[in-house]
Amino acid sequence: MPKVQKFLNGICLAFVVVIFALPFVWMISTSLKTLGETLVFPPQWLPENLVWQNFLDAWNSGPFLKYFLNSVIVAVGILIFQFATVIPAAYAFARYNFPLKNFFFAITMVTLMIPAQLIFLPVFLNLSSWGLLDTLWGLILPFATSAFGIFLLRQTFKQVPEEVIEAARLDNASEWKIMRRIMVPMAKPTLVTFGLFSFITHWNDYFWPLVMTTTDQSRTLPLGIAQLRQVEGGASWNILMAGNMILVIPILIIFFIAQRQIIRAFVYTGVK
């Protein structure tokens, strides 16, 4: 019986691997093919020669350095703003009693349930009246805080034993210092996880930059890559996939570095 179970387990795992990994492998392999190889039928799994030129072609097909820098500024900028707003907000919700606290927290939670597509028009009009269309600020500001981040971090802060904070107060630490030196280090796995989610989301975001930007001055990588599709005479899939690789590689690198912290965030129990 255990043998059968093991076998079935294996099949299930294999199925999941195929679903998730295959498109990824396909992207890598395509990014290194010649245009001809991408179009053969039946499909060819591996390229005959590795065509690294595709990456150069993709990079040189537009102001990709500009796109890349814009993406970095936007994703990192959002992250900085979010940490700056989410940490104090979560600390206050977790540790203070103030009038209408539950009301404010409820409002914060409700914003989680409103789809971005529903409010993009008012936000767009608002930013337009501030003259922020087609600027990087327009890409950053709408995401300067995160209800999800506040919720996640509040849960973590609530797990910190009250006595630890009281001990710090007796030790003459200011509230700011308690947050910075005690709460934030204890919440590091949660912060890393949240930071990753946020970074990946905004690094890959296509919709909002598409709405906000009109020139290459403020376009981000996903838009640049989407433009690769619109070359004359149909898409060159190999170039397109090379562009995708340029988009994905930074995230992969970050993910591998932060992997340990992410796992810790989900098994974190705190120290008593």
Add this chain to the structure above:
Amino acid sequence: MASITLKGVSKVYDNEKKVVEKMDLHIQDGSFTVLVGPSGCGKSTTLRMIAGFEKPTEGEIWIGNQLVNDLVPGKRDISMVFQNYALYPTMTVRGNIEFSLENIKIPKRKRKEMVEEIAEVVGLTEYLEKKPQHLSGGQRQRVALARAMVKKPEVFILDEPLSNLDAKLRGQMRTELIQLHKRLGTTFIYVTHDQVEAMSMADEIVILNKGKIMQQAAPMALYNNPKNTFVAEFIGTPAMNVLPFEEIRVDLNIENNPAITHFGFRPEHGRLVHSEDPQIFTLRYPSKIITRETLGSETIYLIENKLGRQHIKSTEPPLSEDADLALCIPVEKIYYFDRQGNRVEKENEAFPYTLQNHEKGGVKI
């Protein structure tokens, strides 16, 4: 160093239950004072009000000659050791001890010196760079102590600091805390629910019940002169036997006296003798043993007789459980209590004259 004074302090929570009620308390400068009482007696709340984590609903709290009601915890010059240690988990032992010094802006070199000096005292030198989660319970306890000591506070507060340690370590830490108090000479306030800890460490014990002070006195004074049945039953293991007075009133041959309703005697003062033993006490009751706990150096019996059930502690060799026994109670060792459970002392005018005569020559042989 500083004394602590509470003047008419009350604490009422939202649910309108009075946790501490009109408490007047004076803790002497440099004393080792233990607040003790059953859970829910208000001892932790009292402590938290002194430390500044809770605001008293009414009354004044003085540390030294400063009214501290509106002073934040950090400015009260208090150190505290918490029951669960409350160490900063992401900092090393050094970081934990250093944190308070850093906050009062002591220069780095001086800090290093102070931390290392304290680490030496509590024997943590080789653990300074470790994180708390890699230390044992006893070591964490020491870190908590070191962290509290390094500030050189006026008042040391310890909130059940030993309850997370095993029995052997607890005994050892008890001795160390007594020595520490002798060396520092600082005011120590120690909260516990364990009367053994209270008796063994305190200069002065404050017994609390339901938010009120039952009695404040030195350990032996509490043991010898409990002011009420609560204190009498709280101090001493097993507890004092407190029984209705009526039965022995008749045997002592004194007139009905409404002032006294109960009497008590300590288990170690009752004597179990074989019924054919010739010793004659005024109070002698045939008894049988219900249970017997032999602890080696002493034996604790639960016996039953016409007075009811009592505990008796004896250092003599254990008696057989089915022996034919009698309980003798020395009259001079008896405590008398009134209807409210308050002690009726000999000096009290309600104290029966005939009993005073008994007190003089209680034992007739």
